[in-house]
Amino acid sequence: MATLDELSAAQIAAGVVAGEFSATEVAQASLDAIExxxxxIQAFLQVSADLALEAAAxxxxxxxxxxxxxxxxxxPVAFxxxxxxxxTRTTCASKMLENYESVFTxxxxxxxxxxxxxxxxxxxxDEFAFGSSTESSYFHPxxxxxxxxRVPGGSSGGSAAAVAAGEVSLSLGSDTGGSIRQPASFCGVVGFKPxxxxxSRYGVVAFGSSLDQVGPFGRSVEDVALAMNALVGAGADPLDSTSQAYAVDFMSSLHNPIEGKRIGIVRSLLDMEGITAEVRDAMQQAMSAFERLGAVLVDVELPHIGAAIAAYYVIAPCEAFSNLARFDxxxxxxxxxxxxxxxxxxxRSRALGFGQEARRRQLLGAYLLSSEAYNKYYYPAQQVRTLITEDYVQAFTNCDALLLPTSxxxxxxxxxxxxxxxMxxxxxxxISNNIVGNGGISVPMGLGTQTNMPLSVQLQGPAFADQTLLQIAFALEQEVKAGLGVAPTCIGKGGELA
Incomplete structure (x- = not known):
């Protein structure tokens, strides 16, 4: 008998359709694994057992x-x-919304x-998605x-950990500056920011409205592609003015060879301070894998990427200050x-309802939008954003995707x-990927030889080239065969399926 965490999302769906096991059996196996x-792990803030069994039925x-x-x-999917x-409640892991019940989906x-x-x-x-470790949650890390x-990364740390622990097959997170890809890297799963x-961002509690994007976590690129088909299949969402029609079948080209695809390498980034030897080794392994696949490695430059963090931590707090003003x-x-x-x-409600990091970012945003600081910081940050965007456009004239570390x-x-x-x-x-709005995906590359912790690399593609990006990511995944499966610290079967 197979267990829940031995099957991919695609295999579970196929098994339910074929009658090999029921959706109710799968839901119960997931509930058992969570229990x-x-x-x-404490990946969950709320387990919706009744909703799960009702949907399965x-x-x-x-x-x-x-x-x-x-x-x-x-x-089984977590959100x-x-x-x-x-x-369910939608708390954003904050005391401010501790008892807020969702009135729409x-x-x-x-x-x-x-x-x-x-x-x-x-x-x-992380509270209101402010963080990179899930330590700032009001409820628990x-x-x-x-x-x-160790931390699972953030801000979507619970979503990444739930998949890595074999509690669910897929999950959704949001990515404003890396909040899907970084925890995916830390937890050894695939994380995709479209x-x-x-x-659509309708029904997502906003952090940075020009930066936020929802995307899936899975234990394979194929499962992520399957989730993306569900997310885009109905076309543009009239409830979100930024939603675009992108009705492509992510599964249709997934297995196509990538021979001749051009993979851009920004070699100057590998010399930046703070990058560990394990991360450099993972990058080298990925480059070698692409060469074996017949892809062409090309050197490209992103001259202004060094300013990305500075620009982001002006733009994002300003948007956060505006979005969180509603919580009064x-x-x-x-x-x-x-x-x-x-x-x-x-x-007093705002002072006591928000945690330290949420207060810090809102205060920073309030200052940056003040009359004395706006022209000095906010306007130049938007100019830098334009320069970084132009760098990416130029880079993608020479390549189909960029290969970077994830963290x-x-x-x-x-x-x-x-x-x-x-942090x-x-x-x-x-962060630069959110600044320009292009797609990015974190692909596992095995365990580090020194830390014995998951490593990954990141692929970034041109705007609306997400189908090709997943195709390239799938080819890399299959070549390195570094699918990590369920983390070994998760002892005990989560339920057997017939």
Whole structure:
């Protein structure tokens, strides 16, 4: 008998369609895995057992009635807790929204459910997505399934850890500066940030509206492609003005050879301070793999990428300050009692409802948007954004994809990044991708010889070339055969399937 974590999402869906096992059996296996493993990992903030079993029962009923099932029939999926789902809380891992019940469902979530996915619950994150370690969650930190003394990355750390721990087959996260790709790298799973506009942001609690994008985690590129088909299959979302029609079949070209594809290498980045020898070795292994596949390595430059972090930490806090102004403790969210005036109540509710990092970023954004700082910082940051975008456009005239590290290091220990600027630097290689809006994917490359922790590389593609990007990522994955499977610290089977 196979167990849940031995099967891919594609195999689970095929098994449910063929009647090898029921969606209810799969849902129960996922619930069993969460019960046995999540005490050590704490990937979940809320397990939606009732919703899961109800959705699974509907899938089984439809199969019995010989109705056509979706591509994700019976596949257990978890959702980052900034994605609305009716029947669950959407807390953004913050005291501010601790008891907030979703009154609508995000488009990205509803499309996964329409494809037959089973909703297993909401996963932990850095508060309001402010962080790179999931340590800033109001409720509790999440541990890395490969070593519970280390972080899973962030801000979508719970979503990455739930997949790595074999608790679910797929999950969704959001990526504003690397928040899908960096935790995917730390947890040894595949994490994909599509081009901005490919996936609807309706129903996603906004951090940086010009930077945010939703994407999937999976244990293989194929599973991620399957999830992407569900996310884009219905076309543009009229509820999101930035949503674009991108009706492609990500599975159709996945197995095509990549011989002759040009892979851009920015060699100057490999000499940057803070990159470990393990990360450089992973890059070299990826370059060798591409050469064996018949791809052509070409040197390209991104002259202004060194300014990406500085530009991001001007633009992102400004957008966060604007987006989080709505949480005033009056209409919804945490309300501080026993205040003498509305002004005092609003001030105290926000001061006590937000955690340290959320307050830090909002205060920074408020200053940067002030009359004395706007022209000095915000406007130049947008100019730098234009320069970085032009660099990418030029680079992609010479290549089909860029090969970069995902993170300068493997997963670090809890409390290791005491200085916030150290934490910000962990997104060194991912932030520029959000600034320009192109797609990016983190692909596992095995375990480091020194840390014995997951390593990965990142591929970035031109805007709306996401189908080709996944094709190249799949070829690399198959060549290196570094699929890590379920982390070994997750002891105990999560439920057997017939």
């Amino acid at each position: 046995k493993r999540d005490g050590a 509907i899938t089984d009923k439809n199969r019995a009635a010989k109705k056509q099932l979706g591509a994700l029939a019976g596949v 980052k807790d900034n994605l609305h789902l009716v029947g 995000a488009t990205c979530v509803s499309r996964m459910l329409a494809a037959g996915a089973t909703p297993m619950g909401k996963t932990n994150m 999440t541990a890395n399934p490969w070593d519970t003394s 081009t901005y506009g490919v996936v 403790g009056v209409r919804y969210g945490y309300t501080e009692p026993h205040c003498s005036s509305l002004a005092e109540q609003t001030s 300068p290091t493997t997963a670090f220990s809890f409390g290791q990044m005491g200085d916030p600027t150290q 910000y630097a962990s997104d060194l290689f991912t």
